[in-house]
Amino acid sequence: MKRKIPEFAIVGHPNEGKSSVVSTLAEDDSVRISPTPGETIECQTFPVVIDGQEIIRFTDTPGFQNPGQSLQWMKNYQGADELIVQVFREAHLGDPDFRDDCELFVPIVRGAGIIYVVDGSRPIRQMDKAEMEILRLTGRPRMAIINCKESDAIYLEQWKSEFRKHFNSVRIFNAHKATYAERISLLESLKGIDQDWQPALETVISAFKKDWEHRNVLTTDIISAMLTDCLTFSMNRNFTEKSDEAALKKSLQAEYVRAIGQIEKKAHGRIRRLFKHNIFNYDLPPQSILREDLFNEKTWQFLGLTQTQLITLAGITGGAIGAALDIAAAGLTFGIFTALGGAVGAGWAALGGGKKLAKSKVVGMDLGGQQIRVGPNENIQFLYILLDRALIFYSHIINWAHGRRDYPVVPAGKKSEAAKAGVTTTWDAESQKICGAFFKAIRSGEEAGKEAAARQLKGLLNDALYKISNSERRYGLVLEENSNER
Incomplete structure (x- = not known):
């Protein structure tokens, strides 16, 4: 049986640091990072390869385009819970108002876990709450990352409190300053978001550590x-x-x-x-x-x-x-x-x-x-x-x-x-x-x-x-x- 490779979709509002998180976790400086909101318009997957074998992949996604209306559609959905994301995409493909929302659901439809990234230096907005609820309704294992861009993240506790309602795990992670030890710690935390993922992620972490020792x-x-x-x-x-x-x-x-x-x-x-x-x-x-x-x-x-x-x-x-x-x-x-x-x-x-x-x-x-x-x-x-x-x-x-x-x-x-x-x-x-x-x-x-x-x-x-x-x-x-x- 072919080993299933863990995949995580990095999701969030435009210009919140998603691409920086992908680049740091995948150790890949080819990830395009821009201060201009909305630069990422298509999903792009970055595999982590050790000794010629892919062990995990991280997928950069567009930001949410229309979270309010997307959430309203999901609340009205009457079908099987496990099909909600797939049916949403089928219903909205070709609609320019939902282009980015449909695109960011691509890795989630194929079974990816979710890492939701926000900038902890700003207050929570209604669209953030809508995005969190959408991700909860997907039913996928999910972690929230507070990407603190400022040392005085005065809204940190507000974010933590809100995240605990919607996510399996919450981490503070500055993608611009993350050390090797902090990257390993984040991967360790991912093991706790779903028991079924734990064996695969233990293999990933072990491979990361052995590769680091070899380097x-x-x-x-x-x-x-x-x-x-x-x-x-x-x-x-x-x-x-x-x-x-x-x-x-x-x-x-x-x-x-x-x-x-x-x-x-x-x-x-x-x-x-x-x-x-x-x-x-x-x-x-x-x-x-x-x-x-x-x-x-x-x-x-x-x-x-x-x-x-x-x-x-x-x-x-x-x-x-x-x-x-x-x-x-x-x-x-x-x-x-x-x-x-x-x-x-x-x-x-x-x-x-x-x-x-x-x-x-x-x-x-x-x-x-x-x-x-x-x-x-x-x-x-x-x-x-x-x-x-x-x-x-x-x-x-x-x-x-x-x-x-x-x-x-x-x-x-x-x-x-x-x-x-x-x-x-x-x-x-x-x-x-x-x-x-x-x-x-x-x-x-x-x-x-x-x-x-x-x-x-x-x-x-x-x-x-x-x-x-x-x-x-x-x-x-x-x-x-x-x-x-x-």
């Missing part, structure tokens, strides 16, 4: 590979006495920064695609620390470990990560330019305007020239900065609801102090030990050690992603004066 595993692979690439990356340039040494250093520094930035950007893009943000340009929150460049002094100020943590970590792990003390003791050197053999010149200022001067690596060449090398980075803080940026990007992406198209303007506030805004500063000593072992293994180049250390790091990352997925904390936001003008 997290893939994310840990992406982050681990990105860390390895960034921590082992170096660049070499040949030069002779006739070369412009200062220009060469400046050029090499800029190339290194661009190359590391591209490695990170590519990894972040892969994470973005894993979570199905494919069409619209994802924009970072206005106050995200990720708006700062990787090698910006502010980035190193707000992310990574504290000075105390770095000093403690150096003592635990040993001299191999002694460069971690650069940031704690002498300003931002980033550990990129360190001496190897006879240095050429006095060196130059570290990236990001740091105070300490660091020397380049210089290697003699058989043909009479010399070679300057930048990288690999020897500062363990660089590992934590990359980790924080990846985890913050993950938290932004998974909480960017697919029904959302932009961020609202955020009011300016008082300037933040230099408090850490990342994730890794909250990790315990055991977690930091795992990171230190990974850093040492990557630098050693010994394959067996690298694989073992990478496995441990991936386990740590997977735990961190799970916590972020189920947390309401907003990571990586730094409040500043005039931040809304950025």
Whole structure:
């Protein structure tokens, strides 16, 4: 027997957020969302496919066109209760006054459950009560969603009270801000609207959770590979006495920064695609620390470990990560330019305007020239900065609801102090030990050690992603004066 796929028709008055709810629940940013009422004139179904198999579908519908007269017809109906929607459509097909009403009943006729969406920031109207009564008379399992567009939804209790008369379940659900945990919670609530639907929805929820876990595993692979690439990356340039040494250093520094930035950007893009943000340009929150460049002094100020943590970590792990003390003791050197053999010149200022001067690596060449090398980075803080940026990007992406198209303007506030805004500063000593072992293994180049250390790091990352997925904390936001003008 072919498994019946659960379907839910998203119903409501025009411009109440139906399409945003569909887009967010289906994780599909191809759903057309418009501020113009009445843009949806035909039903459109958006399936959720996991491992090549459709597990649930959500159908976007037109808004009610003539709820008052539709309700009056239903009250006068004398036939079988289970046929009321089908007979209504047959009686009104071709009548332009009931075009949208007939269209929105299409998925309900074929057995879909109902999710009724309203904007909780406005008062209840008579047409709303008519719509609710129509949906009750369909006899279909139904849930009401209050899509709060404003934080001060002063009519919320009125909506709740009215909904309890007509619906099996009532939820507050902001389609523009819904997190992964809130989406799962809504699906859990759907199980309660009809006992016959419970087994199918349990299968759906289980599939959603397993798929999310799989995406997290893939994310840990992406982050681990990105860390390895960034921590082992170096660049070499040949030069002779006739070369412009200062220009060469400046050029090499800029190339290194661009190359590391591209490695990170590519990894972040892969994470973005894993979570199905494919069409619209994802924009970072206005106050995200990720708006700062990787090698910006502010980035190193707000992310990574504290000075105390770095000093403690150096003592635990040993001299191999002694460069971690650069940031704690002498300003931002980033550990990129360190001496190897006879240095050429006095060196130059570290990236990001740091105070300490660091020397380049210089290697003699058989043909009479010399070679300057930048990288690999020897500062363990660089590992934590990359980790924080990846985890913050993950938290932004998974909480960017697919029904959302932009961020609202955020009011300016008082300037933040230099408090850490990342994730890794909250990790315990055991977690930091795992990171230190990974850093040492990557630098050693010994394959067996690298694989073992990478496995441990991936386990740590997977735990961190799970916590972020189920947390309401907003990571990586730094409040500043005039931040809304950025």
